[in-house]
Amino acid sequence: MLDSVDIQGLLTDYVIPWSINIGLALAIFIVGRLVAGVVTRFAARLLEKAGTDKMLVGFVSSILNAVLLLFVVIASLDKLGVDTTSFIALIGAAGLAVGLALQGSMQNFASGVLLIIFHPFKVGDFIEAGGTAGVVEQIGIFSTTMKTGDNRIVIVPNGAIYGGNITNNSAREHRRIDLIFGIGYGDDIKKTKEILQSILAADERILEEPEATVVVGELADSSVNFYVRPWVKSSDFWTVRCDITEKVKLAFDEAGISIPFPQMDVHINNPEKA
Numbered sequence: 001m002l003d004s005v006d007i008q009g010l011l012t013d014y015v016i017p018w019s020i021n022i023g024l025a026l027a028i029f030i031v032g033r034l035v036a037g038v039v040t041r042f043a044a045r046l047l048e049k050a051g052t053d054k055m056l057v058g059f060v061s062s063i064l065n066a067v068l069l070l071f072v073v074i075a076s077l078d079k080l081g082v083d084t085t086s087f088i089a090l091i092g093a094a095g096l097a098v099g100l101a102l103q104g105s106m107q108n109f110a111s112g113v114l115l116i117i118f119h120p121f122k123v124g125d126f127i128e129a130g131g132t133a134g135v136v137e138q139i140g141i142f143s144t145t146m147k148t149g150d151n152r153i154v155i156v157p158n159g160a161i162y163g164g165n166i167t168n169n170s171a172r173e174h175r176r177i178d179l180i181f182g183i184g185y186g187d188d189i190k191k192t193k194e195i196l197q198s199i200l201a202a203d204e205r206i207l208e209e210p211e212a213t214v215v216v217g218e219l220a221d222s223s224v225n226f227y228v229r230p231w232v233k234s235s236d237f238w239t240v241r242c243d244i245t246e247k248v249k250l251a252f253d254e255a256g257i258s259i260p261f262p263q264m265d266v267h268i269n270n271p272e273k274a
Contacts (some may be wrong), residue, residue, distance in 0.1 A: 003252075004068040006256075012270075015227070018185035021079055021080055021081065022164060023079050024079050024142075025076040025077070025079040025080045026076075027078055028072065028075050028076045029073070029076040031074055031102040032068075032069075032072030032075065032076070032089075033069065033156075034066075035070060036065055036068035036072060037110065038071055039064070039068060040061050040064050040065040040068065041061075043060070043061065043064055043142070044057050044058075044060075044061045045266060047061075047273055048182075062127070076183075080089065083252075105142060105160040106144045107140075108143065108157045108159045109141055111157075111158035111159045111162035111163070112140060112141040112142055112143075112144075112158040113141070114162055115139060115144070115158055115161065115162055116139060116141075119141075120166050120168060120169070120177045121134050121136055121138065121166065121168045121170075123137065123138065123139060124136065125168055125169070125171065125172070126168075126169045126170045127146070127166060127167060127168050127169065127170070128165075128167040128169070129144075129156070129160075129161045129164065129165070129167065130144075130154075130156040130157070130161040130164060131160070131164075132145075132146055132148070132154045132156055133148065133149075134146035134147050134148040134149070134154060135147045140158075141154060141158075142157065142158060143155050143157050143158055143199065144156050144158060144161055160217065162194070169234065169237070170234055172234060172235060173212050173233065174207060174231050174232065174233060174234065175208075175228065175231070175232060175233075175234045175237050175246070176229055176230070176232075177228075177230050177231075177232060177237065177241050178227070178229055179216075179227075179228040179229070179241070179245065179248075180217070180225050180226070180227060180228070181196070181225070181226045181228060181248055181252075181259070182220065182222070182223030182224065182225045182259060183223060183224050183226070183252070183257050183258060183259065183260070183262060184223065184224070184227070184258040184259075184260045185223070185259075186258075187223060187224070187257045187258055188257070189216060189224065190252055191255065191257070192195070192226065192252075192257055193226070195248075195251050195252070195257070196214045196226060196228055196248065197212075197214050197256060198229070198231050199244060199247050199248060199251060200212045200214070200244070202238065203230075203243070204242070205231055205232055205236045205240050206230045206231065206240065207231045207232060207233075209229050209231075212228070212229060212230035212231065213228070213230075214226060214227075214228050214229075217267040220262070221262070222260050222262045223259075223260045228244070228248075230244070
């Protein structure tokens with residue numbers, strides 16, 4: 001029976017070609033894997049030199065390495081004679097299905113990448129974004145973690161943050177406090193202005209430059225409104241604001257200056273008494 005088997009033909013037609021293809025496929029896989037690692041590390045170094053966030057560097061490197069390895073596997077299978085056309089089509093269909101299913105997550109991912117690249121805020125900043133105000137504790141790929149003033153943790157999707165207005169209260173070293181104090185129309189305007197200026201001058205936390213503003217800003221329906229606008233360090237904003245408000249109320253009470261309630265004069269015509 002062995003005599004009927006064409007050993008030479010078997011070796012020539014099957015064993016040698018398959019051995020060569022398997023060897024070439026393994027070589028492509030091994031060399032491709034090494035090249036993918038080199039390319040991934042090179043891209044990571046470029047991103048690090050560009051000052052990209054470490055978390056984004058790691059994520060991009062992982063994605064790049066996975067994509068390169070996928071191409072290496074496809075090239076190896078193609079060398080073995082496997083029809084990779086249907087395989088590629090299957091991967092494309094699966095990617096499309098996953099993309100549609102994770103549409104919201106992909107939006108959050110894209111927003112997270114943009115937040116990390118453009119740095120509208122950093123960890124430790126007090127921001128108002130996504131309907132929440134708090135101190136940023138962590139900037140993730142899909143969401144941002146913030147701590148509110150009453151010590152609650154709020155996790156906000158990055159899509160909600162990047163898709164709306166972002167107010168960074170810690171971006172600048174100094175901030176201006178905008179206050180409005182109303183007095184009665186019968187009160188002394190000059191005296192009131194002197195009291196407000198003396199309160200600001202006595203507080204060492206208020207900056208000399210830029211100079212604080214104390215002006216009559218509005219003749220309202222029920223009061224004469226003073227606009228008081230001192231400049232302070234961003235870290236002192238809330239404490240100084242509250243302290244000034246308290247000191248102004250006490251000083252006005254001591255000086256006999258009224259803070260009027262909203263009021264309206266109503267005149268009634270009585271035809272029967274006319």
